[in-house]
Amino acid sequence: MDSSIVRATLLLAAGIFVGVVIGVTISPAHRPASTVVQAGDGGSAATANLRLKSGSHLESEMEHPNILLGNIVTVPFQELFGVLSALSPQQLNELAVQLQNLPAGKETNAKVAVFFKAWAHLDPVAALRAAAGFKISETKTAAVQSVITSADAAQAKTLAKQIQEWPADVLAREQRNGFLSSLLMKWSDLDPVGAAKFFDTMQAIEWARSHSDTQGFQGAMNGAINGWWSKDHRAAEQYVATRTTDSAGRQMASTLASYIFAKDPERAKEWVGKLPDLETRRQAEHVVVIQMAVNDPRDASEYAATLPPDVREATLGGAINYWAANDPAAAGEWIKGLSGPARDEALGTYTYSLLRKDPNAAAAWAVTISDPKIRDKSLNGIAAFWLNKDPAAASAWIQNSGLSAADKTRLLALTPGG
Numbered sequence: 001m002d003s004s005i006v007r008a009t010l011l012l013a014a015g016i017f018v019g020v021v022i023g024v025t026i027s028p029a030h031r032p033a034s035t036v037v038q039a040g041d042g043g044s045a046a047t048a049n050l051r052l053k054s055g056s057h058l059e060s061e062m063e064h065p066n067i068l069l070g071n072i073v074t075v076p077f078q079e080l081f082g083v084l085s086a087l088s089p090q091q092l093n094e095l096a097v098q099l100q101n102l103p104a105g106k107e108t109n110a111k112v113a114v115f116f117k118a119w120a121h122l123d124p125v126a127a128l129r130a131a132a133g134f135k136i137s138e139t140k141t142a143a144v145q146s147v148i149t150s151a152d153a154a155q156a157k158t159l160a161k162q163i164q165e166w167p168a169d170v171l172a173r174e175q176r177n178g179f180l181s182s183l184l185m186k187w188s189d190l191d192p193v194g195a196a197k198f199f200d201t202m203q204a205i206e207w208a209r210s211h212s213d214t215q216g217f218q219g220a221m222n223g224a225i226n227g228w229w230s231k232d233h234r235a236a237e238q239y240v241a242t243r244t245t246d247s248a249g250r251q252m253a254s255t256l257a258s259y260i261f262a263k264d265p266e267r268a269k270e271w272v273g274k275l276p277d278l279e280t281r282r283q284a285e286h287v288v289v290i291q292m293a294v295n296d297p298r299d300a301s302e303y304a305a306t307l308p309p310d311v312r313e314a315t316l317g318g319a320i321n322y323w324a325a326n327d328p329a330a331a332g333e334w335i336k337g338l339s340g341p342a343r344d345e346a347l348g349t350y351t352y353s354l355l356r357k358d359p360n361a362a363a364a365w366a367v368t369i370s371d372p373k374i375r376d377k378s379l380n381g382i383a384a385f386w387l388n389k390d391p392a393a394a395s396a397w398i399q400n401s402g403l404s405a406a407d408k409t410r411l412l413a414l415t416p417g418g
Helices: 003-026 077-085 089-100 106-122 124-131 137-150 153-164 173-190 192-196 205-210 215-231 233-241 247-263 265-273 278-295 297-305 309-326 328-336 340-355 359-366 372-389 391-400 405-412
Strands: none
Touching: 077 106, 089 106, 089 124, 089 137, 106 124, 106 137, 124 137, 124 153, 137 153, 137 173, 153 173, 173 192, 173 215, 192 215, 215 233, 215 247, 233 247, 233 265, 247 265, 247 278, 265 278, 278 297, 278 309, 297 309, 297 328, 297 340, 309 328, 309 340, 328 340, 340 359, 340 372, 359 372, 359 391, 372 391, 372 405, 391 405
């Protein structure tokens, strides 16, 4: 055989052998096991940096990578979600442990928020359980709130139950209330009836009432009740009416009364008038009357004047106060047409409204009040303010008034330093 042909054949065979060796070396099966996600053409460099931690006890197990979370904040959510969705529950918990061991600070909180946001889309219950393991309050808040924000509304009940069952040493009262508030708002968008009944179904009504000082929590509960009413008027009204024996229940009733009035004023008046607890009825009537007064103070005052005596005084006072602040002359003319207790109650508020602008006019109205208790209270307030602002004018009015000698002495004694 010609030597040139033999030489060419050997070179071709050598080239094929080298090509095979190179191909095997760079094939996916022979890439380093340390990379969980590689950045291809157009891929994220940040995602490419999610790698196995060197020396990890999980490194030997290809299915349990221990991802370094150094730049997780810069990873686009969909890419991070894709990485985490391929991991097992054990792997995800390992990552949570890494985060728990990071130093406290804004950077750690940001990483925690991003990680738990993505995890909550996969398994909010497991994510919330892991979030409870953080020792630093701010970091724990970042984790839990991210889970609550990202979780589907259908999971709200389960998450609320989980948070409520956490021991006292896991969460401070304020944190627990804040988280439950967020969950109730999310839950009420999907199922306001279920959200409103949460405390009963979870056998936690007493706990809820003992923490009713938390405004956000109460607001969430009120939102659930209002949503329930939109779906079933009678059921929501009955539910609230039977829970008006404490401050939390009264606040709930007032809020619902306001909500109903905005939709159906006559229905609101009827429902409030039938509330069984007197103090609840007073508060709710006051809320309704003030809403009326915003648009028509005269109509609000006329309605308040027709209420039963046990709720009328404070309610009528609220309407008159609003009216007098905007049109004192019109309010005064209307009061002239009243008689009996309603007139005295209206004047008790009206004179106070006039006090700062015209104490002389306020005093002139006050002496016409028939009820001694209301009259004395009104005159005392006027005299104390007026004697401090203009002692000479106040003293002259008192001396020249038709009040009894005892009343004059009592009022003049209110002079500052007197």
